[in-house]
Amino acid sequence: MPGHTDKTYEAELQGLRDKLLAMGGKVEAAIASSVRSITERDVELAGKVRASDAEVNRMEVEIDNACRRLLALRQPAASDLRFITTALKIVTDLERMGDLAVNIADRAQDLAQAPQLGPQLGPLHDLSTLADLSEAQLRKALDAFVERDVVKAEEVMSGDDHLDALYLKLFNDLLALMIEESRVIRRATALLFAAKHLERIGDHATNVAEMVVYMVRGTDVRHPRSRAEKG
């Protein structure tokens, strides 16, 4: 593909792409750390997640500004227009994922005050797996974005079912635990919230993937069911 005749424009678009990736990388790291702060009862790590979120928020504002500037000054068209509008949307998803990581880290701080959930380590293990899955979904969605890879994006979209299934299992296990032993309700609920946040992170990764399909193909693949009802 030939580059833009205006090299400054080309550099501005590349700069936007780099910023989004840097932000995505930060969010990925925050998700991993937040869950680790629960499983390893690491309050300090939880604090770091909260601190890094300020940086993520700053990046969101910076990316928003870059997009607005490009729209106003360059009047982008075709694939450039689709790239910039995609950037504007996925930056919101990334920022929300960052917030969810902070929420998970907050649960870590609560849990660290209470005794370890003794023999029932199963849910903790599943929570780690859920974190790995959601993080991998985000990474793959970002790869699809950089490589303009629709196949990868579609894998993310179909991969969300695994996440949902594991979340449901975790939900049922924690529920069983609470029925059995009312003293663990507070701690089990904290884990349930963390699991729910990870499941939501997976949904945001799916949003990113859907936008990548739009960016590359120009076709909107969101909400197929509501569109079928309408059409």
Place this chain on the structure above:
Amino acid sequence: MRVERLQAYFHDNHVLRDVTIDVPPLSVLAVIGPSGCGKSTFLRCLNRMHELVPGARAEGSVTLDGEDLYARGVDPVRLRRRVGMVFQRPNPFPTMSVHDNVAAGLRLNGWRGDLGQIVERCLRRAALWDEVKDRLRQSALSLSGGQQQRLCIARALAVEPEVLLMDEPASALDPIATAKIEELMHELKERYTIVIVTHNMQQAARVSDHTAFFYMGELVEAGPTERMFTNPREQRTEDYVTGKFG
């Protein structure tokens, strides 16, 4: 209006190659493309002005309401009443008044009715009436550039054309005069079919319902304007609208 297998030449130079396109009625078609791509030639083939240039000729067919404009026996002068044209630089008749500029075409055609009423109607349709109604007898050159261009549009409307061709109609105007012309095009398409050639892609995006992209004498792609600017099908169109040529 339908254009089929249109070829145009300047001497041995084949400047339009096998162009086939439908011009949807009562809408605006924008023709875009880099300099020398054939877009102005295309426009000038639609009312047979191309052949006025020495050494120029055209082949193929252009049909309006089913009638081939290139058929034997078609009078190009009568044809140009049905397919009017507005040029890049406002070109009112310099020695005539505002009123006479609009009336000129009718007088030339031997019209013997109430000119005043038609002049007013055309000036209203060209969104110029309120600005000139008290100075109809003044020279057309007393108007601003933007007003002169709308006067030329009024003059073109006076002979009741079906199609209006516009060759860069706003490129010599400031942004406000340009906006008035563009606003006018939205009104005019309720009565006329408009084809506009423009270098300004944002203008094409703003004013047109359909866009045709020409490159090196070929029609590369034509389609609804929204699609052409958000998701064109051809790589060359994509490269042009995103600024990746040259």
